[in-house]
Amino acid sequence: MSDLVLKDVRKAYGEARVIHGIDLDIRDGEFVVFVGPSGCGKSTLLRMIAGLETVTGGDVIIGGEKVNDIVPADRGIAMVFQSYALYPHKDVYGNMAFALRHAGEDKAVIDERVKKAAEILGLEALLKRKPKELSGGQRQRVAIGRAIVRDPEIFLFDEPLSNLDAALRVQMRVEILRLHQRLKTTMIYVTHDQVEAMTLADRIVVLRDGRVEQVGTPLELYHHPCNRFVAGFIGSPKMNFLAIDPIDDGRRVRYRQSAPIDLHVKTRSGAVPTEIGIRPEHVRLVEPGKGAFDGTVFVVERLGGETFLHVDFGHEEPFVVKADGGVQLRSGDVVGLVFPAETLHLFDAEGVAFEQTERHALLG
Amino acid sequence: MTNIASTGRARAGRARGLSTKAAVHTVLLGYTIIAIFPVILVILNSFKNRRGIFSDPLGLPRGETFSMEGYATVLTQGDFATYFANSIIVTVSALFLILLLGAMAAHALAEYRFRLNTLLGIYLILGIMVPIRLGTVAILELMVDLNLVNTLLALILVYTAQGLPVAVFILTEFMRTLSRDIKDCARVDGLSEYRIFFEVVVPLIRPVLATVAVFSMIPIWNDLWFPLILASGDATKTVTLGVQQFIGQYTVNWSAVLASLSIAILPVLGLYALFSRQLIAGITSGAVKG
Ligand SMILES: Nc1ncnc2c1ncn2[C@@H]1O[C@H](COP(=O)(O)OP(=O)(O)OP(=O)(O)O)[C@@H](O)[C@H]1O
Ligand SMILES: [Mg+2]
Numbered sequence: 001m002s003d004l005v006l007k008d009v010r011k012a013y014g015e016a017r018v019i020h021g022i023d024l025d026i027r028d029g030e031f032v033v034f035v036g037p038s039g040c041g042k043s044t045l046l047r048m049i050a051g052l053e054t055v056t057g058g059d060v061i062i063g064g065e066k067v068n069d070i071v072p073a074d075r076g077i078a079m080v081f082q083s084y085a086l087y088p089h090k091d092v093y094g095n096m097a098f099a100l101r102h103a104g105e106d107k108a109v110i111d112e113r114v115k116k117a118a119e120i121l122g123l124e125a126l127l128k129r130k131p132k133e134l135s136g137g138q139r140q141r142v143a144i145g146r147a148i149v150r151d152p153e154i155f156l157f158d159e160p161l162s163n164l165d166a167a168l169r170v171q172m173r174v175e176i177l178r179l180h181q182r183l184k185t186t187m188i189y190v191t192h193d194q195v196e197a198m199t200l201a202d203r204i205v206v207l208r209d210g211r212v213e214q215v216g217t218p219l220e221l222y223h224h225p226c227n228r229f230v231a232g233f234i235g236s237p238k239m240n241f242l243a244i245d246p247i248d249d250g251r252r253v254r255y256r257q258s259a260p261i262d263l264h265v266k267t268r269s270g271a272v273p274t275e276i277g278i279r280p281e282h283v284r285l286v287e288p289g290k291g292a293f294d295g296t297v298f299v300v301e302r303l304g305g306e307t308f309l310h311v312d313f314g315h316e317e318p319f320v321v322k323a324d325g326g327v328q329l330r331s332g333d334v335v336g337l338v339f340p341a342e343t344l345h346l347f348d349a350e351g352v353a354f355e356q357t358e359r360h361a362l363l364g
Numbered sequence: 365m366t367n368i369a370s371t372g373r374a375r376a377g378r379a380r381g382l383s384t385k386a387a388v389h390t391v392l393l394g395y396t397i398i399a400i401f402p403v404i405l406v407i408l409n410s411f412k413n414r415r416g417i418f419s420d421p422l423g424l425p426r427g428e429t430f431s432m433e434g435y436a437t438v439l440t441q442g443d444f445a446t447y448f449a450n451s452i453i454v455t456v457s458a459l460f461l462i463l464l465l466g467a468m469a470a471h472a473l474a475e476y477r478f479r480l481n482t483l484l485g486i487y488l489i490l491g492i493m494v495p496i497r498l499g500t501v502a503i504l505e506l507m508v509d510l511n512l513v514n515t516l517l518a519l520i521l522v523y524t525a526q527g528l529p530v531a532v533f534i535l536t537e538f539m540r541t542l543s544r545d546i547k548d549c550a551r552v553d554g555l556s557e558y559r560i561f562f563e564v565v566v567p568l569i570r571p572v573l574a575t576v577a578v579f580s581m582i583p584i585w586n587d588l589w590f591p592l593i594l595a596s597g598d599a600t601k602t603v604t605l606g607v608q609q610f611i612g613q614y615t616v617n618w619s620a621v622l623a624s625l626s627i628a629i630l631p632v633l634g635l636y637a638l639f640s641r642q643l644i645a646g647i648t649s650g651a652v653k654g
Contacts, residue, residue, distance in 0.1 A: 052548050073554030085545035089567040099553035150553075 002153035010057030291336030434619030466531030491529030
């Protein structure tokens with residue numbers, strides 16, 4: 001069993017507190033992604049799980065055993081680093097065999113395991129090469145192979161793809177997914193790329209400033225973000241936010257002088273909705289004058305399959321609408337905007353989301 | 365029109381590139397000549413007799429000025445084989461200790477967070493600013509107390525102390541640039557801190573170790589001061605001290621001096637060749653990104 005439990009885990013570097021009490025339960029075989037903006041403590045948390053940073057408060061429990069004071073090598077983990085961290089003076093085979101050789105493993109066993117890992121990752125032809133004779137993608141594969149060879153209970157990845165170019169990143173992402181399907185080992189993966197998080201994760205842990213903001217499946221986070229931060233972080237392009245005025249006791253809202261917009265949320269006593277959020281893909285474009293209000297298109301980004309329109313209607317933050325690839329609008333055109341009520345997210349002054357009533361039925 | 369102008373510009377650019385190149389090479393060549401000239405002069409004159417040295421110091425040895433008398437004196441008088449052995453033992457041992465202790469101290473300073481880290485670092489490199497010769501009297505007293513006078517160990521210890529500050533300084537700076545990930549990876553792989561140092565860090569810093577070795581080697585090999593004070597006995601004489609026997613108060617046996625100096629260059633060249641083989645740039649490339 002290799003369940004991983006974090007109990008009120010804290011980290012401070014001297015006076016500077018970096019992780020403020022994280023509770024987390026990761027089941028055996030799960031693929032969990034830690035995501036969050038730069039400096040939020042993802043790497044620190046991962047390194048604490050690995051045993052590379054001391055834990056200054058709380059417990060890290062792997063397979064039912066508290067491992068706070070156990071050295072990394074005895075935790076049953078393997079880690080893949082952002083910078084690959086290959087041993088430059090050893091060839092690919094030597095890199096992959098290093099940990100096993102050090103552990104005094106049998107030569108035949110080492111050979112078999114290295115060959116198997118090389119086969120999984122397509123590295124058979126490169127075993128005699130030195131790291132400097134490899135491309136970035138190959139190096140990353142060796143780094144992953146080195147982790148596989150150790151046959152760990154838990155894989156830890158710290159932004160393993162961020163040094164690769166976009167195309168290779170997509171390819172390696174798929175390979176890591178297939179690796180997980182094949183090995184069925186627990187994997188914890190750190191990234192600040194929300195696309196990687198969405199595509200890889202069974203569950204995503206959104207972190208901010210050393211605290212967990214929300215834990216859930218990718219679609220849970222997409223459809224039911226629990227606060228404004230998660231809503232803004234998950235999804236690309238970002239969710240649009242508009243300050244609004246509640247009317248009719250908060251059953252409906254109004255943006256400036258627009259027509260009232262219906263809501264489908266549970267009201268909470270004491271909380272007043274002050275902001276709505278709507279994803280670019282949920283805004284509908286209509287003839288001017290027929291929507292809740294009108295806006296002027298000022299930037300048109302054509303990606304081929306889809307088009308992002310930046311619309312200006314006198315508010316501060318950018319407002320993006322996702323439209324068809326073939327949409328005929330140009331910059332300067334006036335459009336009407338419709339916000340379908342069941343797609344709206346509502347937040348109070350603290351940024352806490354209101355629970356939706358209709359959406360479950362509609363979007364699952 | 366524009367075409368002509370642009371090719372003209374290109375030609376001018378090429379010409380400028382060529383002239384700067386020529387200038388750079390002239391300067392480098394000049395510097396090389398200046399640096400090598402004394403060495404050549406020593407070697408040339410070591411093959412001349414006394415009269416040849418004085419009558420035509422810059423001339424090539426030929427005819428009646430050619431003579432091996434210097435080398436003959438060196439090989440028959442005194443015990444130059446011992447002096448050479450002493451010099452080599454002292455230099456190599458001190459270098460080994462400087463590199464080992466320096467790299468270990470640098471690793472600790474760069475890798476571990478502990479209180480007084482900065483203070484300790486400053487303490488270790490303070491020696492750069494304070495010449496060790498200022499402490500000669502105290503060192504001599506210490507060596508007398510330890511019964512180490514007239515032993516090679518005394519020299520080895522002093523030279524290690526002399527070389528460590530610069531070594532620690534250079535190596536610490538370099539070690540700070542080493543990727544943290546690779547050491548962490550070794551930790552996850554189950555290596556002890558010592559093995560991380562010897563099996564992961566040392567291979568990564570080999571080029572810098574070689575640089576430090578070359579820098580530390582020359583002052584040790586050439587030193588006259590400490591051998592004179594700490595180890596002037598015949599069994600512990602080093603080459604530089606051995607040469608002194610040809611420099612009398614009234615007469616100097618120049619042929620012998622120059623011959624012994626010429627021979628003394630050889631081991632240094634050998635050591636340099638050994639280290640420069642290690643100075644292969646880019647040994648770390650491919651370890652981490654890029
Ligand atoms: N050795 C240290 N001493 C003091 N503060 C540190 C130390 N290491 C990290 N921190 C702080 O801890 C916080 C979290 O760092 P961490 O590296 O975990 O961020 P991250 O989420 O991985 O960011 P990124 O996406 O940029 O990698 C940062 O604010 C950082 O400044
Ligand atoms: Mg990080």
